[in-house]
Structure formats: structure tokens, C-alpha cells
Amino acid sequence: MVGDVAVKGSCFNKVNTLADEIFETRMVPEITAKKTGSNSRTVTVGLIQTAVSENIAENMQKTQRKIAEAAEKDAQIICLQELYRTRYFPQQENVDAAPLAEPIPGPSTDALSKLAKKHGVVIVAPLFEKAADGKYYNTAVVIDADGELLGTYRKIHIPYDPYFYEKTYFAEGNTPYQVFKTHYGRVSALICYDQWFPEAARICCLQGAEIIFYPTAIGYVKGYTSADGDWHDAWRTVQRAHAIANGVHVAAVNRVGEEGELEFWGGSFVCDSFGKVLAEASTTKEEIVIAQVDIGKNQKIQEGWGFLRNRRPDTYNLLVEKQAGGAKP
Secondary structure, three states: OEOOEOOOOOOOOOHHHHHHHOOOOOOOOOOOOEEOOOOOEEEEEEEEEOOOOOOHHHHHHHHHHHHHHHHHOOOOEEEEOOOOOOOOHHHOOOOOOHHHOEOOOOHHHHHHHHHHHHHOOEEEEEEEEEOOOOOEEEEEEEEOOOOOEEEEEEOOOOOEEOOEEHHHOOOOOOOOOOOEEEOOEEEEEOOHHHHHOHHHHHHHHHOOOOEEEEEOOOEEEOOOOOOOOOHHHHHHHHHHHHHHHHOOEEEEEOOEEEEOOEEEEOOOEEEOOOOOEEEEOOOOOOEEEEEEEEOOHHHHHHHHHOOOOOOOHHHOHHHHOOOOOOOOO
């Protein structure tokens, strides 16, 4: 069991052992991505970028319409933005958010499973989960093209910064990084702040992920200019870097619009396994991003550049020391 939901397929916990065993992208017979050449397998990805209202039912209905539209545009794997059915409540510290949470299975998974089966699409849906253990998690579910709930991933890296007070609301995820074997390919779902951590992407890749999805809710704080530089550019760059370093396709989906003190910058995008942006949304409009990706390219990049083959796990012990420090004043 993963959380409260049974997961189809194996989850891996011993990262170094797994890393020594998995270097190549392996073909899975039952995966039905379109083969267009000896090493080419194409899949069409759809990302749903929307603005969000205070009305949960309205947000759900709009998202369901957008999923149907994406399916009509031949999307096979569709990903929603982080906390797709609610506004981004963690920008305040003292909100009673419990009424916004839902169980899994629950209203979202019931509705989205029906949609997935109707249209023959895989859906990655991020939810505010009320779990059976009494805790609340920032969770992504993966629903296969036959409507089956494959499992859940609970966000592991939880920020606590001005206007991003997520530790107030979300327990740290207790599911492993994992790969879901869907009808159209092997996918991983990581959530928002996870996207800044290269270790998470690397583990997913070592487990055989072909596409890593990053549902996100990120934007600028109104009236604030960071001395660090352009947040949006850094966000886009770090995810493209994960794609290059791991030879894996990356798809990031963000919301748009103003909510309280935040201006969400949208910019949802898909990039290939060498970081080339294949499709990208605007920073201000609701959009459905559609991109055809060749997941067969992953193996070419991985083998050609040797980033996995030439790893030295025996030198990485510092990475698992909890109190390891960074730059010192």
C-alpha cells in the first residue's frame, strides 16, 4: 500500500542499489505509446493551465471541460496544476483549510477516473488530501487510461517562506519517489517545491521514469523584487536542467492569475530530454499546452552523454547527511 491507495507496480526504496541496476530506458510491452521508428516512441502530453476561483465546484467543472478539450486535441497524458480545485491558501498562515481537503478516493478521483476512461487518457491530478491517518497532504494521484487509480505521491519537500507557508497545512510526504506504469509510458509526479531538488528527479529517472511531471503553484509576490534575480527564469532553468542531467522529458504546469498577494506566472511548458522547450504557455492566459514528445530520445541522451553510466554513488555519502551545510558567511 502507498498511503491509503494500492499501487500497481513496484516502488523502490534502496536508491543506491537501484541505481546500480537501472541505467538504460527499458521498453515495456504493454505500454502503447506510438512507435514511429526503431527507437522512437511518441506520446502527446497535455497541460491544463487555469486561473482559480473561490468556488470549488466551478473549478472542478472548468478543469473537466479543459481535460475533454485536451483529449480532443489528442492528448494522451494530461496533467493538472498543483491544488487544481482550490485557490492557493498557503499564502496565509491562519486559514482553516480543512474544509477544502478531500479523501482519496473521493470527489476528484471519482470524477477524473470517469473522464480518463471515457477519453482513454492518463490524468495526473494534484489534490489537498485528508488522509486516513488524520493528516493532510499535498498529493498527486495518477489515473490510468482505463480509469484505474494507480496510486499517489505525497509532496516530500515542503516550503515555509513568506506567502508560501505550506508547513502550516501539509505534513511531509511519506510515500517514496516512484514511477507509475501507464498505458502510454512510465511517469513520475513530483510537486512544485520538489522541482528545485535534483535528487528527486535523479531518483525518478533511475527508477525508469520517461516523463517527470511537476504540477506547480508559483508566482511573484506583488510589489517585491528579489535581489536574487528573476524567479521565473530560475524556475524554468532548473527544470530544463533536470531534463538534461537525467535524459528525461519534463512537463511543468502552473496556474495563472492574481490571488491575494501573489501573481502566478503561468508559463507551463514541456521540454525534451536535452532541455529543448517543445511547447510553452503564456504568463497571463488560461491555456491547454499540447506537445508531442519522443520518449525514445531518452535512451539516446542517456547513453550518449553517460550521466547515469558514469555516476559515482560511492562518493555521494554527504548527500544523505541530514545536517550537511551549504555556503557559510
